[in-house]
Amino acid sequence: MRYGVIGTGWIAKSFIDGARMLCDAEFSAVYSRTAESGNKFASENKIANVFTDIEKFAKSDFDAVYIASPNRLHFEQSKLMLQNGKHVICEKPITVEPEELAELQALAKQNGLIYIEAIMYMFNPARDLLKNAIKKIGRITSVHFDFSQLSSKYPAYLAGSLPNIFNPALATGCLMDLGVYCVYPALDLFGLPQKITACAHFMESGADGSGNAAFLYPDKLVNLTYSKLGQDRLGSQIFGDEGTIVIESISKLINMKLIDNKGEITEIIGDVAKEIIMGYEAEAFEKFIKNPDDPYYQTVCERALQVSKAMKEIRNLSGIKFK
Numbered sequence: 408m409r410y411g412v413i414g415t416g417w418i419a420k421s422f423i424d425g426a427r428m429l430c431d432a433e434f435s436a437v438y439s440r441t442a443e444s445g446n447k448f449a450s451e452n453k454i455a456n457v458f459t460d461i462e463k464f465a466k467s468d469f470d471a472v473y474i475a476s477p478n479r480l481h482f483e484q485s486k487l488m489l490q491n492g493k494h495v496i497c498e499k500p501i502t503v504e505p506e507e508l509a510e511l512q513a514l515a516k517q518n519g520l521i522y523i524e525a526i527m528y529m530f531n532p533a534r535d536l537l538k539n540a541i542k543k544i545g546r547i548t549s550v551h552f553d554f555s556q557l558s559s560k561y562p563a564y565l566a567g568s569l570p571n572i573f574n575p576a577l578a579t580g581c582l583m584d585l586g587v588y589c590v591y592p593a594l595d596l597f598g599l600p601q602k603i604t605a606c607a608h609f610m611e612s613g614a615d616g617s618g619n620a621a622f623l624y625p626d627k628l629v630n631l632t633y634s635k636l637g638q639d640r641l642g643s644q645i646f647g648d649e650g651t652i653v654i655e656s657i658s659k660l661i662n663m664k665l666i667d668n669k670g671e672i673t674e675i676i677g678d679v680a681k682e683i684i685m686g687y688e689a690e691a692f693e694k695f696i697k698n699p700d701d702p703y704y705q706t707v708c709e710r711a712l713q714v715s716k717a718m719k720e721i722r723n724l725s726g727i728k729f730k
Contacts, residue, residue: 408693411436411464411493413484414475415448418498422473422525423452425686430693438464465491471696473525473689474498477571478578479729482507485522489514494521496692499587501525503578503729505715512708521695521704524711527684528591530691533660533676537652540665540675541596544647550597550629551646552589552657555617555639564612572635573614578729580614581635582607582721588658589631589643590714590721593622600624603717607725610636620721659684 410432412419426432436456439445445457458464465487471494474484482502488495489511501524502508515522528534541547560570572579593600600622607618617634642662645652652675655662661684663675695704721727 408432408471408696409469410434411438411467411469411472412454412475413438413461413464413472414498415439415444416475419448419473419475420452421682422475422685422689425682425684426473426689427686428683429686429690432689432693435469436464436467461487465493470494471496471521471692475525478503478583479576482511485511486514489518489520489522492518492520494692494696496521496523496525496688498525500578500583500715500718501711502715503583505712505719508712508715512712519699521692521699523692523695523704523707525685525688526587526591526711527658527688528588528595528660529707529710530687531660531684532687533663533679534595536675537592537654537660537663538596540652540663541645541647543650543665544645544652544667545649546626547645547647548627549646550593550627550644551632552592552629552643552654553632553639553641554585554588554657555632555634555637556585557638558635561636564610569612573610573612573616575613575728576730580616580727581633582615582618582718582725582727585635585658586618586620586631586633586721587714587718589633590620590717591710592657593629593631594713594717595710597622597624597627597629599713600629603720603724605721605724607727609726613728613730615725615727618721618725618727620724 434454437454438458449457472488474497485495602623605620607615610616616636620631622629643654643657650667665673
């Protein structure tokens, strides 16, 4: 599979490394707004062609594209790639608005192309391990999913600059960056809630620095917390009346264990390198391209739209606005 890449950040490098580990992936082109960053990235990742004109990039000779640009650009860039016959795997959040996602899903179907969100949770084999473990902890009435990670960009923000991740003009902030990793398992494991409540803490830039949401079901409450201004040390938990599942990282589903009511610990899965987990995304992407009728592709598309709609509701409830 010949890939083009949009974006030159660390996440793009991780995807490339993972795809090369698990797939027969050839990365032949990269698009960057500047030749300097494009050439540097291409040299470091053994990519032959660098583009600073996205129209020329879209018409160049590759089969699929991985998009890792700022959130605000995902819709227009994905649309351009789909219009030019490229399969698309786009970083989360796949689009800002659910209406945009629905439009692009229809365009991809019309053009016989695959279009998915690069979200580790949905393609991680540990997802099935977690689902099986849940069956062993009895009746679940309470869940806490947390992704709080002190941003490496926070010192720069405190020093007076405005990193992309804290710039509402780019449709970023904590919910869009980290909260999405909590929304996915909530909807995937427990379905659509009866009610959502949410609130956020805002930075001076207008971006949400932290927030929480509660998903109310007839038989349980799923609490989501997320922050870019502090570091979680305890992880996530699913509470059943016969045991508890502890998850160190809700985004990567690593170091998960089941603790029964006697205190006995059973490991579900240990540590896995992030590059390998991202490689699972590429592996599934290529599988869907070869077999677009794969039933799981439809599940992935439906779940992405459900998550996008829930994210929109959380933003509205929390007062999160993009300038």
